[in-house]
Amino acid sequence: MRITRVALSIAVLASLAAIGLSLSSCSQEEMEPIKRRVMIIGVDGLEWDVMGPLLDAGRLPTFSRLLDEGAWGEIRSLDILESPVIWTSIATGKLSEKHGITGFAKSRRGATDPTPITSNVRRVEAIWNILGERGLSVGIVGWLATWPAEPVNGYMVSSYFNYGWGDSPGEKNRRITFPEGIADDLAEYRIGPDDVGDEQLLEFLAGDTRLGEQGSLLEGRIKALRGAIATDETTRRVAHSLALSFPTDLFAVYFRGVDGPSHKFWTDAFPETGPPLTAEEEQVFGQVVVRYYEYMDRVVGEFLEYADENTTVVVTSDHGHSGPKLRGGTYQWGIAMHDPSGVVVLWGRDIVPGQLSDPSVLDITPTILALYGLPVADDMDGRVLAEAIDPAFLRAHPIMSTATYEPGEATPGSQDQEPVESPVDDEVRERLRSLGYIE
Ligand SMILES: [Zn+2]
Structure with missing residues (x-):
């Protein structure tokens, strides 16, 4: 489907403009940020061991170009390999004990089921707050642990936009976007698992898949694949429509x-890593992982088209992937399959090609601040990836530091917030359980 500009209502546009004015007056006695654009494309779970052979075979043309022209490395993840924790560290430059997000879900007093983690639990400023408060416009799409969507100097589509199929997104689920009104304007870009056509599905499969056969052994796994495609296609379409309609200084999208x-089809791709499969499964699903990498390569390539000569692009994963771990004769799935090193590439304005020296997920936010000529905070746990930045830029804009970007009292150690309940909690829990992330 061709993506067109979103016809956002006049009221929503007016509210965006008003927020831009009210927030941009916050900065006092500070340097003006450098006029530039930064685009972060987050892709969960990218693994060099899978990408290497595909790059060699010329099957990832976008990544080939990014690696040739950009700065790249094996990004070091955290001790906690749970994605909402890591994506929050990427967006804050801080460890979990400071930012407050400690897992996929958390128990609430009086509730029997764990509640999926929500944005109010985050205790510290994210890059979109820091830049927005200094007058830069921000557009955030799908980032983990961003529901309820918070007020920003621009727009935010929370990670829950991908749940609640069949409902009008804004109807039941308030604060699914900021401003709230854009949820209904973006609804036409949502795709549910049942909207994924057979043709689209077959791009990822091989052989006679007997797609329509009810009760087939393959049916459950095909449903999981439909869900993955629907989610990323929704994110892709929403992010495109917003990037076209409202170019922002910072644009961040999470896939x-x-x-x-990788969780569902790894052992089909690499049968030696897991328990035996049926010949049919191996034949039908053996290409899913590799073809999903090729799909993501095309998706990233499409977003590069928005990058002009003034844009710096960061493509990053939160962790890598491996097969299930065999311990004591049993296979461990779920988080045990997350590998502590993932993929990062910086590319575009002021980036010099080469290999990064032990980059960490904590380094992304400090590096973006340096690219804007803004100081890095002493209470951040990462460093500026200076080896990626043009020495001429760093001479003109030396890396500076400031004590903190946090307003008021230091927040670490403050009362832990509980996650808030949402209308899609059952659906979120079901997904987290199906991946082995929560009990
Ligand atoms: Zn995972």
């Missing part, structure tokens, strides 16, 4: 990407 397919 569940290869993580789900």
Whole structure:
């Protein structure tokens, strides 16, 4: 489907403009940020061991170009390999004990089921707050742990936009976007698992898949693949429509990407890593992981078209992937399949090609601040990836520091917030359970 500009209502446009004015007056006695654009494309679960042979075979043309022209490395993840924790560290430059997001879900007093983690639990400023408060416009799409969507100097489509199929997104689920009104304007871009056509599905499969056969052994796994495609296609379409309609200084989009397919189809791709499969499964699903990497390569390539000569692009994963771990004779799935090193590439304005020196997920936010000529905070846990930045830029804009970007009292150690309940909690829990992330 061709993506066109979103016809956002006049009221929503007016509210965006008003927020831009009210927030941009916040900065006092600070340097003006450098006029530039930064685009972050987050892809969950990218693994060099899978990408290497595909790059060699010329099957990932976008990544080939990014690696040739950009700065790249094996990004070091956290001790906690749970995606909402890591994506929050990427967006804050801080460890979990400071930012407050400690897992996929958390128990609430009096509730029997764990509640999926929500944005109010985050205790510290994210890059979109820091830049927005200094007058830069921000557009955030799908980032983990961003529901309820918070007020920003621009727009935010929370990670829950991908749940609640069949409902009008804004109807039941308030604060699914900021401003709230854009949820209904973006609804036409949502795709549910049942909207994924057979033709689209077959791009990822091989052989006679007997797609329509009810009760087939393959049916459950095909449903999982439909879900993964629907989610990333929704994110892709929403992010395109917004990037076209409202170019922002910072644009960040998160894709569940290869993580789900890696959990569900890894052993089909690499049969030696898991328990035996049926010949049919191996034949039908053996290409899913690799073809999902090729799909993500095309998706990233499409977003590069928005990058002008003033744009710096960061493509990053939160962790890598492996097969299930065999411990004591049993296979461990779920988080045990997350590998502590993932993929990062910086590319575009002021980036010099080469290999990064032990980059960490904590380094993304400090590096973006440096690219804007803004100081890095002493209470951040990462560093500026200076080896990626043009020395001439760093001479003109030396890396500076400031004590903190946090307003008021230091927040670490403050009362832990509980996640808030949402109308899609059952659906979120079902997905987290199906991936082995929660009990
Ligand atoms: Zn995972």
